[in-house]
Amino acid sequence: MIPELGTGALLVALALCLYGAVMAALGARRGRTAYIESAQHAALAVFVLVTTCILLLAYAFLTFDFSVRYVANNTNLGTPFYYRITAVWGALEGSIVLWSWMVALYTLVVVLRHRTSARELYPWVLTVMLSVISFFLLVMTVAAPVFARSVPIPADGRGLNPLLEDSGMITHPLALYLGFTGFTVPFAFAVAALITGRVGDFWITTTRRWTILAWYFLSLGLLIGGWWSYHVLGWGGYWAWDPVENAAFMPWLTGTAFLHSVMIQERRRMLRLWNIALVILTFSLTLFGTFLTRSGVIASVHAFTQGAIGIFFLSFLALVVLTSLALIAWRWDDLAAQGVLDSVVSRESAFLLNNVLLVAAAFTVFFGTVFPLLSEAVRGVKVSVGAPFFNQVNVPLFLSLIFLMGVGPLIAWRRASLDNLKRNFLGPVLIGAVAALVLRLLGVRSTVAVVALALTLFVSATILVDLVRATRARRTMGERTLPALGGLLLRHNRRYGGFIVHLAVLVMAVGVTGSQAWSVHTEMTLQKGEQTELGGYRVRFDGLRESQESNHGKVTGTFTVVAGRGAGDVLEPAKKFYPQEQSPIAYVDYRLGFIDDLYLVLGDFARDGSHATVKMQVNRMVSWIWIGGLILTLGTLLSVLPERRKIA
Amino acid sequence: MRGRWRWLLPLAAVPVLALLAYGFKLNPRDVPSPLVGRPASPFTLTAFDGTPVDLAALRGKIVVVNFWASWCNPACYEEAPVLERGWRAYRDRDVVVLGVDIQDKDEAALDFIRSFSLTFKNSPDRNGKVSVDYGIYGVPETFFIDRAGRIHRKHVGAVTDQVFRETVDTLLAAQ
Numbered sequence: 001m002i003p004e005l006g007t008g009a010l011l012v013a014l015a016l017c018l019y020g021a022v023m024a025a026l027g028a029r030r031g032r033t034a035y036i037e038s039a040q041h042a043a044l045a046v047f048v049l050v051t052t053c054i055l056l057l058a059y060a061f062l063t064f065d066f067s068v069r070y071v072a073n074n075t076n077l078g079t080p081f082y083y084r085i086t087a088v089w090g091a092l093e094g095s096i097v098l099w100s101w102m103v104a105l106y107t108l109v110v111v112l113r114h115r116t117s118a119r120e121l122y123p124w125v126l127t128v129m130l131s132v133i134s135f136f137l138l139v140m141t142v143a144a145p146v147f148a149r150s151v152p153i154p155a156d157g158r159g160l161n162p163l164l165e166d167s168g169m170i171t172h173p174l175a176l177y178l179g180f181t182g183f184t185v186p187f188a189f190a191v192a193a194l195i196t197g198r199v200g201d202f203w204i205t206t207t208r209r210w211t212i213l214a215w216y217f218l219s220l221g222l223l224i225g226g227w228w229s230y231h232v233l234g235w236g237g238y239w240a241w242d243p244v245e246n247a248a249f250m251p252w253l254t255g256t257a258f259l260h261s262v263m264i265q266e267r268r269r270m271l272r273l274w275n276i277a278l279v280i281l282t283f284s285l286t287l288f289g290t291f292l293t294r295s296g297v298i299a300s301v302h303a304f305t306q307g308a309i310g311i312f313f314l315s316f317l318a319l320v321v322l323t324s325l326a327l328i329a330w331r332w333d334d335l336a337a338q339g340v341l342d343s344v345v346s347r348e349s350a351f352l353l354n355n356v357l358l359v360a361a362a363f364t365v366f367f368g369t370v371f372p373l374l375s376e377a378v379r380g381v382k383v384s385v386g387a388p389f390f391n392q393v394n395v396p397l398f399l400s401l402i403f404l405m406g407v408g409p410l411i412a413w414r415r416a417s418l419d420n421l422k423r424n425f426l427g428p429v430l431i432g433a434v435a436a437l438v439l440r441l442l443g444v445r446s447t448v449a450v451v452a453l454a455l456t457l458f459v460s461a462t463i464l465v466d467l468v469r470a471t472r473a474r475r476t477m478g479e480r481t482l483p484a485l486g487g488l489l490l491r492h493n494r495r496y497g498g499f500i501v502h503l504a505v506l507v508m509a510v511g512v513t514g515s516q517a518w519s520v521h522t523e524m525t526l527q528k529g530e531q532t533e534l535g536g537y538r539v540r541f542d543g544l545r546e547s548q549e550s551n552h553g554k555v556t557g558t559f560t561v562v563a564g565r566g567a568g569d570v571l572e573p574a575k576k577f578y579p580q581e582q583s584p585i586a587y588v589d590y591r592l593g594f595i596d597d598l599y600l601v602l603g604d605f606a607r608d609g610s611h612a613t614v615k616m617q618v619n620r621m622v623s624w625i626w627i628g629g630l631i632l633t634l635g636t637l638l639s640v641l642p643e644r645r646k647i648a
Numbered sequence: 649m650r651g652r653w654r655w656l657l658p659l660a661a662v663p664v665l666a667l668l669a670y671g672f673k674l675n676p677r678d679v680p681s682p683l684v685g686r687p688a689s690p691f692t693l694t695a696f697d698g699t700p701v702d703l704a705a706l707r708g709k710i711v712v713v714n715f716w717a718s719w720c721n722p723a724c725y726e727e728a729p730v731l732e733r734g735w736r737a738y739r740d741r742d743v744v745v746l747g748v749d750i751q752d753k754d755e756a757a758l759d760f761i762r763s764f765s766l767t768f769k770n771s772p773d774r775n776g777k778v779s780v781d782y783g784i785y786g787v788p789e790t791f792f793i794d795r796a797g798r799i800h801r802k803h804v805g806a807v808t809d810q811v812f813r814e815t816v817d818t819l820l821a822a823q
Binding site for chain 1: 658719752
C-alpha cells in the first residue's frame, strides 16, 4: 500500500511543482497576480505532499514494511526504534526526499516572507525554487525511486549501515542539508535579479539573513560530521579530506567568501558581477557535492550506492551552470562595477584578498578532489590525492585568512592612513610577535603551530581593541561598563555577531593546531592486568566481556585509566559484529577534556580475554573545535537578530 | 568583454562538465582482483541439504562460485534466477554452479533458496573462511573457475545472463 500511496503523492507533487514554476514565470511576464497566487498554492501543496512522503516513509520504517525496497535495504527487525527514524534519510533515496522536503520548506518560508516585500523578484524566485524541487522530485520518481516495491517481499531486511547507528545521524544530515538547500534561496534571488535586470543591491540585502542561515547550517553540518568521524570511525581524526567532506567544504568556502563580499557591494557598490558569480558558484558546488556522493564517480567512505542518478545530477548541474552563465552574459553591461578601489591599504582590498584566498582554497580543494578523474582521463593512471596535498596547499591559505580576519574589520574604508594603522594594529601586532617569541622559547618546534597561535592572538587582540574602544566611547556618554557592552552588541549586532563568529573560528583554529602539533598515539598488545603509559595517562587492561545486542554481537574490553594521581576511570571500547557486515565495527571509548582527550580503540583480542591489542591516542585540544562550534552558534544568532540601530 | 564575445562565457564550464561526464565511464570500485589467473583456493563445505561440497574434487569442470546472502536485496535477488537458468542450461556440459551463503541466518537462507527454487548446491560459509580466502568485499561476488582450477574472472554485483553465458562459453571454447 505504502509504495503506491507514496509514488502517487510524488507524481502529483511533481506535476504541481512544474505547474507552479511555469505559472509564476507567466505571472511575472504578463503581470498577472492571479497566476502568481496560483503558483503559491502549488508551492504550498508541494510542501504538504512532500511532507506526506516523508511521513509515509517513516511509517513504513516504524512498521517494518519490507514491501518498500528502501525500507528492506536499510533496516531489519533488530534495528532499534531511534535508528528506524534516522534510516528514513540514511541512504540514497531517502536523502533525496529529505533534500526536497527542505527546499519545499524554504520555498514556503520565501512565500510567506517575501510575497509582498520583493514584488519584482519574487515570482522568478518562486519559479527557480520550484524548478529545483521539480528536479529532485523527478530523481525520486525515476532515477532513485524511493517507493519502489520489493519483489518478492523479504522476510527480513538488510539492516542499516552500522556506522550510521549514531546520534550524529540525526543532526549531521539535517544540518548539512539545511545548509546545502539553504543556498537555493540566495541563488534563486540572484537568478531572479539577472532575469529582471535588477542586479543592484536589493537582492543582496534581501537574502543576507538567508545566506547567513545557510552558511551557519553548513558550518554546523561540517562540525557535526567531524564529531561523528571523531567518535565513531575510530581513527582518531575529525577531518580526512575525503572527497565528500571536500564536497561540503567547497560551498562553505565560497559561501564564506560571499558573506564577506556582499558587504563591499552594500557599502561601496562594487563587485556586482563577483557576488552574482559567487552565489551561483556556491549553489553549483552544493549540486556538485550531491553529484559526487551519489554518482559513484569518485570512491569515498561516504559514497551512497550508485545508479542512474549520476547522469541526472550531472545534467542538472550542467543546466544550472550553463543557464546562469548565459544570464550573466546577457546582463554583462548592467553588472559592470560602479565603485573603484581607492587604495591597496583599505578595508575593500582586505576583503577582496580574503575573497581571492577563499576562492583559491575552494579551487585547490576542487582540483585535488577531481584530480584522480583527470589523471585517469589524461594519462590513464589511477591515483589518489591524499591529505598531504590538501594540507600543504591550504595551510598557508588559511593562515593568511586568519591574518586578514584581524585586519579586515578594523582597517579604514577607502584608504587607511598610517595613523589609522598604528592606532588599530600596533598593540595587536606586538602581542602576536611576543607570543611567537614566547612559544619558541617554550620549545614549540612546529613553525606552523607558532605562526597559527601567534596569528590567533593577534586577531583576538584586534577584536579586544575594538570592543574596549567602543565600550569606552559609550561609557564617556555616561553608561556603565556592562550595559555599555551589552548595548553595543545588540545595537551593532551585525558587526559584533561577526566578531564572535571570528572568535569561534579562532578557537577552532587553536583546536586544529593543537591536535595536529601535539597529539600522540601508540598501539600495543596488553596482557590481562598489564598496564602502559601514554601522554600522562596510565592504561590497564582488565579483561573482555561478550554480549548480544538487539541486532549485533559485541565484545567489550575493560580498561582502567589513571591520569596523574587521580582515581581510576573505566573506559570500555568494543568491537561490534553485525551479521550483514564483513568486518567488525569499532566502538570507540574516550574521555574528553579541555586540554586533551584520551581515546581508545579495541583492536585484535584473544577470545579467552587473556590479551588484547589497543590503539591509544592522546589528542590535544580537540574539544576546542566543538567549543568553537558553540561560540559560532552564538555569533550567528546575534548577527541575524533584527537590527535595532534605527529604532534607537 | 563586450559585444558577442560575452556569449562564449558559458563555454568556460564545458571542460569541467565533460570531465565529470567522463567519470561515468570509470568505476572507482573496480579494483582488479589479484586472484584472477591464480589457482582457486580449495574449500570443503557442507551444503544446506547435508551433502559435502569439495572444490578440489571438481577439477576438470568449469565452476561458478557465487557468494550471496539472503539480506542482499536487490542484487542477490536479481541474480538468483540467472544462476539457476545458467545451471540448468549448462549442467550437462561439465559446468557446476556453487552458491556460498555468507553472514546469514539459516532460516532466511533456506527461505531464499526455496523462493527461487534453486537446484544447484548452496552451502553456508559458517566461519567465514571461504569468504576471506576469496577476498570477498561485499555480496554478490562471483568467481568463474576454469577446468585447470584457475580463477578466470571475478564479477562484482549481480550476474546477468549475458555475463554468465559469455564467460562460460569462453571457458568451454578454451578446450
